Amino acid sequence: xxxxxxxxxxxxxxxxxxxxxxxxxxxxxxxxxxxxxxxxxxxxxxxxxxxxxxxxxxxxxxxxxxxxxxxxxxxxxxxxxxxxxxxxxxxxxxxxxxxxxxxxxxxxxxxxxxxxxxxxxxxxxxxxxxxxxxxxxxxxxxxxxxxxxxxxxxxxxxxxxxxxxxxxxxxxxxxxxxxxxxxxxxxxxxxxxxxxxxxxxxxxxx
Numbered sequence: 053x054x055x056x057x058x059x060x061x062x063x064x065x066x067x068x069x070x071x072x073x074x075x076x077x078x079x080x081x082x083x084x085x086x087x088x089x090x091x092x093x094x095x096x097x098x099x100x101x102x103x104x105x106x107x108x109x110x111x112x113x114x115x116x117x118x119x120x121x122x123x124x125x126x127x128x129x130x131x132x133x134x135x136x137x138x139x140x141x142x143x144x145x146x147x148x149x150x151x152x153x154x155x156x157x158x159x160x161x162x163x164x165x166x167x168x169x170x171x172x173x174x175x176x177x178x179x180x181x182x183x184x185x186x187x188x189x190x191x192x193x194x195x196x197x198x199x200x201x202x203x204x205x206x207x208x209x210x211x212x213x214x215x216x217x218x219x220x221x222x223x224x225x226x227x228x229x230x231x232x233x234x235x236x237x238x239x240x241x242x243x244x245x246x247x248x249x250x251x252x253x254x255x256x257x258x
Contacts, residue, residue: 061230071157075144082133088114088122104199104207113192117185138177142169145237152238169237176233183225191218 065072091114098106114122119130146165151157194214201207231250235241241249 068151068157071147072144074159075140075147079133079137079140082129082136083118086118086120086126086130086133088120088126091115091120091122099211102204104204104211107196107199109192109196112195113188116192117188118181119185134177134181138170138174139166141177141233142166142173145169145173145234148234149238172233172236172243175243176236180226184222187218187222191215194218 091111095107095112095115098104114120118134120126143162143166146162146169147157147159149165150161191214195211198207198210198214201210229247229250231253232247235250235253236243236246239246239249
């Protein structure tokens with residue numbers, strides 16, 4: 053069932069990309085500025101040159117984290133990106149609801165819905181951010197510990213497996229709750245009831 057919703061979501065994004073693009077442009081700009089290019093380059097260079105011993109935890113974490121805490125510039129850009137995500141996502145869900153209800157893909161009349169969607173969007177965004185940063189801490193710690201394995205081929209095998217498995221877990225978790233926000237806003241259910249309803253949609257009871 054989850055794959056069905058994922059496929060339908062991807063089809064909707066492709067079909068309506070030009071309408072969705074304005075909502076993601078500004079957050080994407082700020083989040084791109086939050087990337088720590090130096091740490092990403094250092095981690096990848098060490099990986100592809102067989103110099104895993106040069107990795108340290110913070111370098112790996114800075115390469116994975118959204119906020120990454122590598123410098124004040126990246127922190128501010130990351131925080132700004134998260135802040136602008138909230139109104140942009142609230143407006144997008146208003147646009148999505150309008151399209152689903154009356155079939156119109158227009159931008160007029162969205163701002164009055166901003167107040168209705170703002171609180172739930174803020175809580176959802178904050179939860180996703182905290183969960184991602186915790187995931188980044190765990191994954192960074194595992195990759196750093198594996199980089200200390202003396203046998204280089206063994207270290208590479210485990211690093212690749214853990215990296216891929218970590219992203220599978222992340223995508224599965226996000227796929228389980230990504231209907232939570234629209235369920236809150238469109239149905240008007242309370243937080244926990246909306247989460248339960250979203251989970252039932254994605255993983256129906258057997």
